[in-house]
């Protein structure tokens with residue numbers, strides 16, 4: 301890798317941890333209780349990376365008051381944490397990739413659509429926060445993915461230009477957010493297969509887990 305300052309910006313859910321099936325299950329339960337049915341795969345493609353409040357308003361009505369949305373989102377995220385809690389662990393090869401990235405001086409950030417309680421649940425619950433220079437969550441930006449706001453804020457706080465940032469993502473809306481931010485992207489196929497990302501020209505690598513990735517090769521692109 302060259303001497304220029306560079307950053308890795310990790311999506312959290314579905315990327316650092318393989319938890320999207322648990323998010324989807326908690327949404328299915330949440331909507332079922334309100335007499336609504338959702339298709340799991342379609343739901344993942346169209347919502348993963350959006351903020352909970354955006355997902356709730358899109359499905360239940362834009363008229364909902366902020367406090368109502370907050371309470372509904374709290375309910376959904378509580379179910380999610382109960383479901384995923386016993387399964388919490390990082391995706392294979394994550395610790396080793398972080399170790400190598402630190403050795404090479406890569407600045408490390410997280411940019412997630414998750415609320416603070418879920419960030420604490422995952423990053424503190426797995427003792428990962430110490431690895432990251434910057435953590436950006438739903439509370440820091442108005443709009444979720446596919447808007448680039450979270451990635452751009454993370455890059456700004458890292459003081460690394462977008463073209464020197466590599467995003468790690470598992471969801472199409474997240475890859476699109478990276479594209480809009482002017483960032484290259486590594487896709488983790490935790491939830492969708494590689495061909496679900498064929499349309500994206502900013503994808504530089506696709507991997508089942510982090511052990512398959514070579515840092516020098518990523519920055520050589």
Ligand SMILES: O=P(O)(O)OC[C@H]1O[C@@H](O)[C@H](O)[C@@H](O)[C@@H]1O
Pocket residue numbers: 311312313314323327347348349350351352355411412413414415418471474
């Ligand atoms: O993939 P990210 O950016 O970490 O996003 C996490 C969000 O992804 C959404 O799909 C979930 O429904 C939210 O509840 C969750 O917080």
